[in-house]
Amino acid sequence: EAQVTQNPRYLITVTGKKLTVTCSQNMNHEYMSWYRQDPGLGLRQIYYSMNVEVTDKGDVPEGYKVSRKEKRNFPLILESPSPNQTSLYFCASSLGGTNYEQYFGPGTRLTVT
Amino acid sequence: KQEVTQIPAALSVPEGENLVLNCSFTDSAIYNLQWFRQDPGKGLTSLLLIQSSQREQTSGRLNASLDKSSGRSTLYIAASQPGDSATYLCAPREGDSSYKLIFGSGTRLLVRP
Numbered sequence: 001e002a003q004v005t006q007n008p009r010y011l012i013t014v015t016g017k018k019l020t021v022t023c024s025q026n027m028n029h030e031y032m033s034w035y036r037q038d039p040g041l042g043l044r045q046i047y048y049s050m051n052v053e054v055t056d057k058g059d060v061p062e063g064y065k066v067s068r069k070e071k072r073n074f075p076l077i078l079e080s081p082s083p084n085q086t087s088l089y090f091c092a093s094s095l096g097g098t099n100y101e102q103y104f105g106p107g108t109r110l111t112v113t
Numbered sequence: 114k115q116e117v118t119q120i121p122a123a124l125s126v127p128e129g130e131n132l133v134l135n136c137s138f139t140d141s142a143i144y145n146l147q148w149f150r151q152d153p154g155k156g157l158t159s160l161l162l163i164q165s166s167q168r169e170q171t172s173g174r175l176n177a178s179l180d181k182s183s184g185r186s187t188l189y190i191a192a193s194q195p196g197d198s199a200t201y202l203c204a205p206r207e208g209d210s211s212y213k214l215i216f217g218s219g220t221r222l223l224v225r226p
Binding site for chain 2: 031035040043045050056058059090092094098101102103104105106107
């Protein structure tokens with residue numbers, strides 16, 4: 001089944017404790033990205049990647065890192081999480097080019113205390 | 114900066130009604146527009162992708178139209194069912210290399226049996 005998977009689905013952590021949210025797709029998509037969803041602010045793009053070893057900042061990249069060492073994986077790294085990073089996170093992927101729909105993962109609900 | 118507005122914010126209808134969800138966006142320089150549904154606690158499910166050169170796209174009981182020059186898209190749901198209850202999001206894709214989707218706040222739909 002073609003899908004985007006994320007792990008963990010739920011995470012409660014404390015301020016300053018490094019964490020990684022994994023994202024993997026099995027559709028051989030070139031493009032992957034991360035969004036966060038907050039009440040009243042909608043979904044906003046954090047980082048995106050056009051292909052292996054090619055990443056760039058989205059609208060809200062502060063406090064996050066990403067890497068794209070393999071085509072299928074695009075982990076989101078929070079080196080020192082803070083409470084304002086409490087959010088619902090989504091990973092998305094699509095084929096390259098302008099005419100393809102984006103597929104989203106099931107989301108990761110992160111709480112930083 | 115692209116801004117997306119969805120009207121109405123919430124809608125409650127009896128089963129069987131045909132309904133229209135509206136989406137407007139401020140910058141017509143888009144590559145395409147996607148409609149998603151989001152169920153509580155779950156990810157985003159892509160419903161329809163409509164290219165900037167298209168006027169309409171249909172999938173089952175769903176029909177999306179796009180008037181790029183006026184910055185509008187509508188999602189028409191025919192013969193609504195309780196299973197259609199969800200939040201519906203429209204997301205035009207930016208006309209640059211980021212592939213970024215700009216999301217509206219959504220329309221929360223409740224279809225009453």
